[in-house]
Amino acid sequence: MSQQGYVAAPPYSQAQPGMGGYQGGFGGGPTQPLYGHYGGPSQAFGAPPTGIMKSPVSSATGMPPPPVSSQYNPNIQQNGAHSQRYPAPPAAASPYGQPPHSPYNNMASPGPQTQQVTNQMGAMNLGNYAPMQSPPPPTSPVAQQSFQTPPPPASSLPQMPPGPQSPHMSPQMTPPQSPPSSMSMGGPPMGSHSMAGPPMVGQSMAGPPMAGQSMAGPPMAGQSMAGPPMAGQSMAGPPMAGQSMAGPPMGISFPGASPGGFQQPGPGPAGPGYPQQAGQFGGHLAGPQPGMPGSFPGASAALAGPPQKKMDPDSIPSITQVIEDDKAKYGGQVFSTNIRGQVPPLVTTDFTVQDQGNASPRFIRCTTYSLPCTTDLAKQCQVPLASIIKPFANLPKNETPLYVVNHGETGPVRCNRCKAYMCPYMQFIDGGRRFQCSFCSCVNEVPAFYFQHLDHVGRRVDFYERPELSLGSYEFAATLDYCKNNKIPNPPAFIFMIDVSYNNIKSGLVKMICDELKTLLEKLPREEGTDISAVKVGFVTYNKVLHFYNVKSALAQPQMMVVSDTAEMFVPLLDGFLVNYQESKAVIYNLLDQIPDMFADTNESETVFAPVIQAGVEAFKAAECNGKLFIFHSSMPTAEAPGKLKNRDDKKLVNTDKEKTLFQPQRGIYEQLSKECVAQGCCVDLFLFPSQYLDLATMANVPSHTGGSVYKYNNFQMETDGEHFLRDLRKDVQKSLGFDAIMRVRTSTGFRATDFYGAVHMNNTTDIEMAAVDCDKAVTVEFKHDDTLSEETGALMQCALLYTTIGGQRRLRIHNLSLNCSSQLSELYKNCETDSLINFFAKSAYHAILNQPVKNVREILVHQTAHMLACYRKNCASPSAASQLILPDAMKVFPVYMNSLMKTGPLVGSTELPTDDRTHQRLSVMGMGVEDTQLLLYPRLIPLHNLDVSSEVVPAPVRCSEERLADSGVFLLENGHSMFLWLGQASPPDLMQSIFNVPSLAHLQGQMCTLPELDNPLSKKVRSIISDLLQKRSNSMKLQIVRQRDKPEMLFRQFLVEDKGLYGGASYMDFLCYVHREIRQLLT
């Protein structure tokens, strides 16, 4: 977790007026709470910002675009298909080592596009596409052939060399461009024209602008389509068939009184039996608020308007549609990383990445791929500039694993000044004898062993033979200089530490763990290419005292050693404690068989906890290795020992200024332990089985600073939770990971990484330390300007992670990414990535609640949302009626996510939510990547009642709202942590028969958490959908079966995030209305 950041920023130091000011002063006007990023004064929208032009973006740089390659073989990205040392990018490519390759978006950019989906209330006359303020991009006839033929170089820039794009991919992936929205609609570029149906945001055009295709409406969030057409891009063609016509930003109008939504409760989920919660922040938005009208001076007129009719929910932007559209456009295709600042497909789309000089989006995603050139612009828009880095992300089987470059004893070549590692951005000069660092401009001598001649374009002739010259991601074998104490590390160890107190024995958990370990230990992670895992294993059981086991292979029986002095923890044996599993298998089996029996009659219910972690660290110290502790623990550690805890839960603190203390860990020994663990490379994974509060904030302190995970099974019962837990354990043990990691993010001049969020530890302001980092952990890094950035050279970042592999090798993993820079805010908005933005906001807000009242944080989130959108409208959108809500295309579903975020447990401020659950979610999110936060904040709701059992396809999810459910329907909902099978009260009997083998819904037993294995196509299909999801997600999920109108349905409904929150929080519709009014205020 970051040690700095949020807290220090002025905005959090005091309550902000505005939305949050409901109870307080409203007279303050639209003061901008600056979400902790920019300490400068609030930006007024009244005066035209300097440097902002509303006109079309002109060429961003004068650099030549990369050459177009027509030699690329689309199959070449297949792993292992290369005869070369690594897959060579297209032969003609020359993007690196040259002056930074040119961004494609330099070409005749058609400026910001504005799509205005107008919802004429009442008349429902939708589809009014407002005029573009910029001309359509050049068109060319190549579009439809683009998948077969290499696109020609841009005609507008004949003097430029062609780019290195591969023909088969460029059309789908590369173009950050799109024709203007008007074209996308198939109609005339300008003016409004009517759609046959109400073209709503993210909805497919009901009336076909074109024949039978996916002109599914506006462009989607985070897509690269938003830019101008570029050279040789298919996008330059006419907007046809299924092409990704980027639409314009969208507008939704709220004729009449925009605040009207607040006069009538929105379509919330509060049905019969669901008492309306008096949510602290939701209430503001969703229901009539006493005193609210008066508090918004600018809105009073609007409030006087006619009562608003209920707005059609289909008219507001839909995440499911955005996701489906992106899948239709990019699904199954290849995304090549050869273009600077290229926005990747959404995380929800399956695509194949080919590394051609920039890190795969699986490793790094950014909130925007076009940074504003100046601090002023950044402050003005308040769009956070951040990267979400998942350095160990799993790659699909058809993508090439990272190459390991070994320079022997010399080690990697680096810049002498800034220490950046050799990468595609270094420019070789002086006949190849020197290279200039693109991060700090320092000119370095090329070491003799590394010298190579340059070709006629100034590129090293070994360009394609060296991953570090042509790829975005690769590894270096590290030399002794990079090892602790200059010694080659020992292979890591796993220690399994099982709480054998009364509760865990009684529930059968201990036996379950021991049985599982017998098979699981066969599957310990291995170094790539080896047969046997190098990981050593050790075993400890504990209650008030600790039991260590000697499982040396020479022994006939395991030996137990008890340490009862927990104040001075030590490891009573060295030899025989950490062993090779294969060698000691017989003894270990013996031990695992004996443990449940040994403690079968225990009455001990007290446990220690800190000494358990201490014992693990001591064991690693003694063995001089890194590793991971798997701790299975059930209750608050109340036994007399260091780290003893007492119940400090206090619901009265919820919604007070002291609420933050509920999230803060208790200071003291656990902090110290975290540091020790990080220093030793000891990661802690915690499996908790609590029946009541156990001060998770403190107990999870060590895991959350060591790259560990915390799993929690409330009121664990073997029958209903056993499988769920075992699936988690299996995934956790087998995850690919690195140990004793230290990460540094270097940037080119002009900006730098300032704030870091993740399950990490920081001793200084730049080095991110992780005792271990696994394939699901991501660090979110925020950047700030130091200086002005150049449109020409763009912005570079290099993430270098030094770590020890599972086999004990010391390596450096390098990820490089180049971004565009622009003095046009429209570029920034066009190249935003909503999923990444929301990851950033989730982590920064969850971090902020450690120091700020939850209410303040919510207010800031709302204000910043409004501010970002108002800035867009002010500076980038074409003029339109104030009643229209104009959203940038790439951010059109941003408000849904924001609203969902504010309704999550940590931020909602409800006394009904257990403190430990809130803390658990807070900590889990801190380590999440973009994919996980996306899913968490917008669950998948999949209709299963109309399954085509003959098809492999999973039905498209529907929007998370009660309105989408049907009495006769069956829906699967999952968000990566929870999974529900919802059965409508009129579920057809034949469906019940096929899935559950019961004649009707009424016959269904309660407490079911798996589906019976029935031999019929529907049963098989439903079960395969569920098991595929469980396989895919980083955590396992417990399947909960709920019937419509049964009490447990409450649990399910809280995930219908477009509806009013169960514990407070507005419906999406109400939130959008509220944000719209805020925007209008900001603009007046």
Ligand SMILES: [Zn+2]
């Ligand atoms: Zn340098």
